[in-house]
Amino acid sequence: MARADLARQTCTIARAVSLVGDEWTFMILREMFLGGRRFDDFQRQTGASAALLSQRLKKLEAEGVIRKEAYSERPVRFEYRMTAMGRELWPAVITLKQWGDKWLGDGPAPVEIVHKSCGHVTEPQMTCSECGEPMAAHDAEPRLSEPFDTERQAMRKNS
Amino acid sequence: MARADLARQTCTIARAVSLVGDEWTFMILREMFLGGRRFDDFQRQTGASAALLSQRLKKLEAEGVIRKEAYSERPVRFEYRMTAMGRELWPAVITLKQWGDKWLGDGPAPVEIVHKSCGHVTEPQMTCSECGEPMAAHDAEPRLSEPFDTERQAMRKNS
């Protein structure tokens, strides 16, 4: 199966991955959450080639994750900003940061997160929406909904 | 800059991304969190080609995210399991699932998460480790540590 076909699966993880689950898209998102808005920023801070960057920004814009806005007429110059949809990718990026800090870092974390409303440096964590306790993989049991379960069983059989 | 060079950056997001931030790696992780362990499961449920799968599993094993274990001698057969390092990628996968469910889904979510200890279907959320309140992008202010900040300023200047 080609990468692009992930978008047509029932699984919403597959769909999300086909939209934002690649190396350079994550780098662009990181940059935006650090305040980057311009093509140039992205190019310098992420190291992506201009061609790639242009292609990815177009895709993200087409899917509604970011939006392009002129910040100057004459000359016409654009910058990119996140939509509500894009902003909600923050947990995905932060989560990778935490993991990277813990398992791949070799000193203090290069970026700290300050929680504006309480003023503290924070290490955001996943908690259960129902009981409020922190959650990890072993606390979670996935339950497949019926139609999706059937789809997966089918894959198990044929071939 | 080539994708592989991301691993050599100071930024721990870049490092994490170079290790697990690609389409098929996410699909493998999804599959493992749904209980998949064997080469065959991965192939069928993710749709990745055998060559790719083999390469990715090797990389993840080499980096310590998963481990390979024989589940049968004669014939020697292997399965893959997560290490502690791998298990801690759960929030990253869940976070993408939540986002996909909300923005890319077209019905009820194909997978629900049950919080074992409280028994409820849950929608895990990011909360501040200090005050316990839910957090989103606008509540967070990134603060660059000194050496990293300097590194980024430098990038801003030279071309």
Add this chain to the structure above:
DNA sequence: AGGGTCACTTCAGTTTCTGAATTGACTAAC
């Protein structure tokens, strides 16, 4: 007039990925 900025586009060469076939060490069925 000459140089610089910014957001790209173009393109040749390289790398990575896909799909299909094949391998090797077995087991299970006829």
Add this chain to the structure above:
DNA sequence: GTTAGTCAATTCAGAAACTGAAGTGACCCT
């Protein structure tokens, strides 16, 4: 005791994606 099947791969040619460098167009600044 051949034949078929299972499983975890590997091999390979063709296709797709990415890189790095150069170029473009609409300006501005001196």
